[in-house]
Amino acid sequence: MTEVTANDTLSTDGRIRCDACPVMCYIKPGLSGACDRYANEDGVLIRVDPHVILNRPGTQEVVRFLENGADWDGNILAPAPVVTAIGAGTTYPDYKPAPFIVSSKIQGVDMVTVVTEGIFSYCGAKIKIDTDRHLGLERSIVRAAGEPVGHVMTSEYGSQMLSLGGVHHLTGSGKKQGRVTCETLLSLCNGGAVELTIDDGARVVVQANAAPIINGEPEQRMRVGCGSATIGMFAKQWHGHVDDVVVVDDHITGVLSEHQAGKLLGMAETGIRIQGRRSTPGRYFEVADPGTGWGGTDISDPLSILGAFDKKHARPGIRFLMVSTTGEHAAYYELDDSLRPREKAMPDQLAASVALIAENCEPALCSVLFMAGAGGSLRSGVTTNPVRLTKSVREALTKVTCGGAPVYLWPGGGITFMVDVSLLPKNAFGYVPTPALVAPVEFSLRLNDYERLGGHVAELRSMASILSQP
Numbered sequence: 001m002t003e004v005t006a007n008d009t010l011s012t013d014g015r016i017r018c019d020a021c022p023v024m025c026y027i028k029p030g031l032s033g034a035c036d037r038y039a040n041e042d043g044v045l046i047r048v049d050p051h052v053i054l055n056r057p058g059t060q061e062v063v064r065f066l067e068n069g070a071d072w073d074g075n076i077l078a079p080a081p082v083v084t085a086i087g088a089g090t091t092y093p094d095y096k097p098a099p100f101i102v103s104s105k106i107q108g109v110d111m112v113t114v115v116t117e118g119i120f121s122y123c124g125a126k127i128k129i130d131t132d133r134h135l136g137l138e139r140s141i142v143r144a145a146g147e148p149v150g151h152v153m154t155s156e157y158g159s160q161m162l163s164l165g166g167v168h169h170l171t172g173s174g175k176k177q178g179r180v181t182c183e184t185l186l187s188l189c190n191g192g193a194v195e196l197t198i199d200d201g202a203r204v205v206v207q208a209n210a211a212p213i214i215n216g217e218p219e220q221r222m223r224v225g226c227g228s229a230t231i232g233m234f235a236k237q238w239h240g241h242v243d244d245v246v247v248v249d250d251h252i253t254g255v256l257s258e259h260q261a262g263k264l265l266g267m268a269e270t271g272i273r274i275q276g277r278r279s280t281p282g283r284y285f286e287v288a289d290p291g292t293g294w295g296g297t298d299i300s301d302p303l304s305i306l307g308a309f310d311k312k313h314a315r316p317g318i319r320f321l322m323v324s325t326t327g328e329h330a331a332y333y334e335l336d337d338s339l340r341p342r343e344k345a346m347p348d349q350l351a352a353s354v355a356l357i358a359e360n361c362e363p364a365l366c367s368v369l370f371m372a373g374a375g376g377s378l379r380s381g382v383t384t385n386p387v388r389l390t391k392s393v394r395e396a397l398t399k400v401t402c403g404g405a406p407v408y409l410w411p412g413g414g415i416t417f418m419v420d421v422s423l424l425p426k427n428a429f430g431y432v433p434t435p436a437l438v439a440p441v442e443f444s445l446r447l448n449d450y451e452r453l454g455g456h457v458a459e460l461r462s463m464a465s466i467l468s469q470p
Ligand code: SF4
Pocket: 018, 019, 020, 021, 022, 023, 024, 025, 032, 033, 034, 035, 036, 037, 038, 432, 433
């Protein structure tokens, strides 16, 4: 708990007015404010959660892996303590200096770290869900508790992408939608699981670093590649054991005998015909509709994507394998005397190749990236000349972190960053009922650079004084 030095005011009945955000709660003795971050403890406004200092001396319990290592103290983290903004508190309005402006010496260099729990109305989460399964069409609405909280974005290689939150959902579409959006973002950013439904699509449970649960089924594998890539990777394993292979994929279905990989291996034409749009030899688009069946299509019978075999090249006894990009679905066929495929028991060597595809798939996970803009009024808590902070970040003189975790900074204007929420300590995020998310942000730079950009140098506190806090 941190005692707050904000200009909270004590009323005659013992209530304190918290001024850490625009809500300006009156908090009764023994109670907390609307966001549960601040409380009135015996007439003193306190920040309820502990202020997190990483690598604080004496607090890091690390398992030794060199039991007898005489010159190693068991510490695997950086030697210097790292002041994060988690639990540091917020100042409002923004011209007030940030809650902690800490000076320290790192390898002989005078450094400053400015930390604050930023209140973000302009924020959201980008979600990557490792699955081939069709979750919904791009631009479809994503809902939580029935409220729109985002939309489906362009899918990426082996993953479906969602964009959640943002200022329009938080502020622009009614009170309930704003509240549900805020709750959804908060839960996801703090490592919780959230059930989302996609209009005309799937129901999916999302949690950072956990497997997605799609329509009640936990996803197992992220595909090894598209159908064409799978052909390219495993063509040699199939050569000599089968006459053709079709790798069924919603995006690019591959056909070994036509594919360049098959050509280089000297494979003969089999007369196989795919009902799809031929892109280049052995690569077909739109063989079926998207779905949750084979290779992210809607099919459960792989033969449904085949046309009649070309009699010019086909012959009875032709052996072919059909497999999905995860190895989850596979079937083996031979052509009968009338050139119709008949399913047969999978030969051991082909079963081994299917197992190899599955082995080469990575575990399916959800990734949650928090994205926010720290290039606005928050900068005034760092410096009296905000644009100099932006320039300093752009020139790499100031390092931005989020709860101590590295961020990706977008090019262009502002200080727009993304961070993998799984790199932050649990429950590092908070909220205020405006509604907006509260996220820790730290700015670290050399003392002389801080002075040059008009920093609040009068507010500097030593690292020792911070560490001596309970
Ligand atoms: S919502 Fe939280 S931060 Fe805002 S005034 Fe109330 S207690 Fe303070």
